[in-house]
Amino acid sequence: MTRTLADTWTLAKRSLRHITRSPDTVITVLLMPIALMLLFAYVWGGAVGRQTGSVSYINFIVPGIVVMTVVSGIAYAAVRLNMDVQSGIINRFRTMPVAPSSILGGQVASSTLSNVVSSVLVLLVAFAIGFRSQAGVVGWLVFAGILVLFTLSTTWLAIFFGLLAKTMEGAGAFSYVLILLIFISPAFVPTNSMTPLLRGFAENQPMTPVVETMRSLLVNGTAGPKVWTALAWILGLLVISYLLSVAVYKRKAIVVNT
Amino acid sequence: MEAAIEVKSLRKSYKKVSVLKDVSFSVQKGTVFALLGSNGAGKTTTINILTTLIKADGGTAAVAGYDVAARPHKVRNEISLTGQLAAVDNRLTGRENLLLIGDLRHVADSAGTAADLLRRFGLEEAADRGVSTFSGGMRRRLDIAMSLIGSPAVIFLDEPTTGFDPEARNEMWRTIHKLAQGGTTVFLTTQHLEEADELADHIAVLHQGRTVASGTASELKKLVPGGLIELTFHDDETRDAAAKVLGKSHAHTEGDGARLSIFTDGAVAQVASMFVVLRDARIEPTGFSQKVATLDDVFLKVTGAGREDE
Numbered sequence: 001m002t003r004t005l006a007d008t009w010t011l012a013k014r015s016l017r018h019i020t021r022s023p024d025t026v027i028t029v030l031l032m033p034i035a036l037m038l039l040f041a042y043v044w045g046g047a048v049g050r051q052t053g054s055v056s057y058i059n060f061i062v063p064g065i066v067v068m069t070v071v072s073g074i075a076y077a078a079v080r081l082n083m084d085v086q087s088g089i090i091n092r093f094r095t096m097p098v099a100p101s102s103i104l105g106g107q108v109a110s111s112t113l114s115n116v117v118s119s120v121l122v123l124l125v126a127f128a129i130g131f132r133s134q135a136g137v138v139g140w141l142v143f144a145g146i147l148v149l150f151t152l153s154t155t156w157l158a159i160f161f162g163l164l165a166k167t168m169e170g171a172g173a174f175s176y177v178l179i180l181l182i183f184i185s186p187a188f189v190p191t192n193s194m195t196p197l198l199r200g201f202a203e204n205q206p207m208t209p210v211v212e213t214m215r216s217l218l219v220n221g222t223a224g225p226k227v228w229t230a231l232a233w234i235l236g237l238l239v240i241s242y243l244l245s246v247a248v249y250k251r252k253a254i255v256v257n258t
Numbered sequence: 259m260e261a262a263i264e265v266k267s268l269r270k271s272y273k274k275v276s277v278l279k280d281v282s283f284s285v286q287k288g289t290v291f292a293l294l295g296s297n298g299a300g301k302t303t304t305i306n307i308l309t310t311l312i313k314a315d316g317g318t319a320a321v322a323g324y325d326v327a328a329r330p331h332k333v334r335n336e337i338s339l340t341g342q343l344a345a346v347d348n349r350l351t352g353r354e355n356l357l358l359i360g361d362l363r364h365v366a367d368s369a370g371t372a373a374d375l376l377r378r379f380g381l382e383e384a385a386d387r388g389v390s391t392f393s394g395g396m397r398r399r400l401d402i403a404m405s406l407i408g409s410p411a412v413i414f415l416d417e418p419t420t421g422f423d424p425e426a427r428n429e430m431w432r433t434i435h436k437l438a439q440g441g442t443t444v445f446l447t448t449q450h451l452e453e454a455d456e457l458a459d460h461i462a463v464l465h466q467g468r469t470v471a472s473g474t475a476s477e478l479k480k481l482v483p484g485g486l487i488e489l490t491f492h493d494d495e496t497r498d499a500a501a502k503v504l505g506k507s508h509a510h511t512e513g514d515g516a517r518l519s520i521f522t523d524g525a526v527a528q529v530a531s532m533f534v535v536l537r538d539a540r541i542e543p544t545g546f547s548q549k550v551a552t553l554d555d556v557f558l559k560v561t562g563a564g565r566e567d568e
Binding site for chain 1: 309310311331334335337338339341342343344345346347348349350354358359361362363364404414
């Protein structure tokens with residue numbers, strides 16, 4: 001067990017080195033959510049912002065932007081893992097006395113860590129342009145807990161696609177679906193402005209309770225009514241992605257290096 | 259002597275394609291073993307099974323005394339694999355690559371081991387440069403150096419010189435010779451008879467998923483006991499005509515420059531009948547000579563490649 005943990009940390013450090021050594025990907029990961037935030041706050045905010053009632057528009061969008069940051073980050077986690085698969089280094093690890101949970105766990109740990117750092121940076125920018133939170137210490141801690149859980153479960157989804165993809169370009173493509181889900185949710189616009197059909201979808205898809213719970217925590221400091229639905233989605237995704245990833249991992253060597 | 263690798267009747271299919279049909283061989287401890295075969299013969303599949311990457315459909319395989327299917331973790335403690343792709347981390351430096359493997363193998367002095375290997379493989383100067391700046395040969399050397407960490411009992415090399423220029427190939431050969439002298443069991447695959455002849459104590463020929471012959475290079479050469487009679491003809495057309503008439507009764511391979519090599523057991527009757535057939539067909543060779551069999555001839559004989567009588 002201690003050996004498994006030590007190996008996981010060794011491999012997580014390796015993966016973190018990859019991240020810090022490619023500043024271009026770090027910038028790309030951060031650029032999209034920050035640019036989007038500025039765009040919403042300064043360009044569209046004037047028009048859309050009137051719809052958000054008592055909540056200021058910047059406060060309204062920040063939770064969605066944080067979720068966007070994570071989704072943008074995990075796409076790169078999938079690409080990094082796929083690079084390892086294509087280069088044959090995963091096969092090298094597999095022929096060594098290293099537990100599968102360390103090989104995949106190292107990637108998960110580095111992705112989670114780097115995404116939390118990215119989220120903090122994005123939040124700092126948000127504060128700089130006027131975001132204000134009513135949350136106390138407990139509120140922030142619960143927010144951080146949900147953010148970490150969300151990152152963890154979507155990272156496992158990234159691991160699944162990273163293992164499955166035939167090309168590096170394809171590995172991150174799944175994130176577009178997640179980004180679409182963020183847009184068709186109350187992340188940036190209230191759902192009551194959508195057509196009835198879209199609104200029905202928006203109110204029942206997984207991103208909605210996640211975004212609304214995060215918003216409630218950041219803006220009011222309380223978890224709000226949708227926290228259990230959000231946790232159910234997050235944990236469900238975590239379990240399913242984990243099982244799928246392990247199944248693909250066990251099968252994968254057949255495809256690689258033959 | 260004890261066997262480092264023992265393989266019996268190994269079988270493996272992907273979907274409906276049968277890649278390994280019947281593979282058997284054994285490798286003695288501390289020797290160099292070459293699995294010789296052309297592209298698609300099943301060499302990499304065999305290596306993937308022996309290194310626990312995939313499971314066989316049938317038969318048994320044991321490495322260092324452990325069954326690869328039943329006790330893969332035990333096997334992984336004893337082996338290392340250098341695949342066809344140089345599986346090094348391009349985004350780390352040479353030294354970091356070695357430290358990574360040292361840490362994962364939990365060697366006592368990871369840093370010291372890395373420094374020692376960098377010296378042995380002539381990578382000291384480039385040690386702290388990113389591997390992405392390495393040449394193909396350097397990358398391959400680093401790859402092998404990574405495989406040596408933790409002193410595995412059996413080292414697997416999948417086509418270690420494929421894509422190498424002659425200089426890099428000779429260097430790799432020297433490295434493999436040194437490994438063997440150090441008492442490591444080396445299992446390598448190759449498409450080149452010359453390489454198997456140069457490196458291996460023992461060779462098995464893999465053809466279409468079956469081990470069709472095995473032995474030392476000289477034992478294999480005895481499979482063509484009488485050697486060969488090499489006939490020379492005036493031109494390629496005459497040679498082809500001769501190949502056609504001889505095809506039914508005499509196994510042969512075609513050579514460059516209007517030559518034809520006929521396998522013989524050395525018996526007078528067989529050699530005589532060959533000349534009778536040629537005389538009856540009114541084909542006149544410009545010359546003939548007796549040749550000692552090379553591994554090439556063995557390979558062609560046991561795989562049936564180059565034979566025209568089918």
